[in-house]
Amino acid sequence: MKALQLFAAASLVFASLMTAQAGTRSNETSGNFTQEVIDQVNRVRTNPQAYAAYLENFRSYYSQDGIFRAPGRRMLRTHEGVTALDQAIRTLQHASAQAPITASDLLAGAGRELINDQQQSGQIGHGGAPFERMQHYGTWQNIAGENVAYGAPTAEQVVYNLVVDDGERSRGHLKNILQPGFRVAGVSKGSHPIYGTICVIDFASEFGRR
Numbered sequence: 001m002k003a004l005q006l007f008a009a010a011s012l013v014f015a016s017l018m019t020a021q022a023g024t025r026s027n028e029t030s031g032n033f034t035q036e037v038i039d040q041v042n043r044v045r046t047n048p049q050a051y052a053a054y055l056e057n058f059r060s061y062y063s064q065d066g067i068f069r070a071p072g073r074r075m076l077r078t079h080e081g082v083t084a085l086d087q088a089i090r091t092l093q094h095a096s097a098q099a100p101i102t103a104s105d106l107l108a109g110a111g112r113e114l115i116n117d118q119q120q121s122g123q124i125g126h127g128g129a130p131f132e133r134m135q136h137y138g139t140w141q142n143i144a145g146e147n148v149a150y151g152a153p154t155a156e157q158v159v160y161n162l163v164v165d166d167g168e169r170s171r172g173h174l175k176n177i178l179q180p181g182f183r184v185a186g187v188s189k190g191s192h193p194i195y196g197t198i199c200v201i202d203f204a205s206e207f208g209r210r
Helices: 031-046 048-056 082-093 105-121 129-136 155-164 172-178
Strands: 008-015 139-150 184-192 196-208
Touching: 031 048, 031 155, 031 172, 031 184, 031 196, 048 082, 048 155, 082 155, 105 129, 105 139, 105 184, 105 196, 129 139, 129 196, 139 155, 139 172, 155 172, 155 196
Parallel strands: none
Antiparallel strands: 008 139, 139 196, 184 196
16 A cells, blocks of 8 residues: 655744844755746746636545545545535635735745754744744744645645645635745755655745845
8 A cells, every 4th residue: 555644734823023133044945946946836826726626626636535645646534524625616707806815935944944943853834933033034024924845845735735735724725825925935955854844835925135
C-alpha cells in the first residue's frame, strides 16, 4: 500500500502599524519557486471564479473514506474529504477579484527564520511570534498575515492545499489569499523533518526597509 501523507498548515492575520530593523537569514528560496507561488496566489486573487472551476476538476479524486488520490500526487488522508473542497469552490464562486500581489524577498526573511527553527525542532505552526519575526527584516504597515504549508512539494500544490484549507475551521489560509489589503508577499521554502517540506508565505499591505 502506498504511504499516505497528511497535509498540515497554519494561518494567521494581524492588523497594526509596526517598525523594525532588517536582518538576514540562511535557507534561501529559489526565485523560480517564489514566483511560481506568487503566480498561483494571483491566479486565485485575480479570477476566483476561474480557480473555482479548476478546483471542480479534483472532486472525483476524493473517496468516501477521505483519501485524496490524484494523478501525479501523493495520496493524502484528509480531515474533511470533499467537503472542504466544495466549500472552497462555493467561496471562490462568490468572491470578488483582488489586485495581484508582488514578491518581497525582504519579507521572505521572516519565513526563512521560521523554517530554520522548525528544521531543528520538527514543530509546526507559526512559532508563536510571526509578527516579531517580520520586525527583524523590515517595516510593515496596516495589516500582515502568514500562511504555512507542509508536505506540498510544488507551488501549485502549496496554493491548492491552502485554498482548500482541509481541517482548518476558520478557512484562514483562503481568507489570507483573498485579503484585499495585501499587496506584497514573501515566499520561503525548505525541508521539514516530519512533513518533508515547509513553505511559508508572509503577506503585508506594504513592506520595506527601515
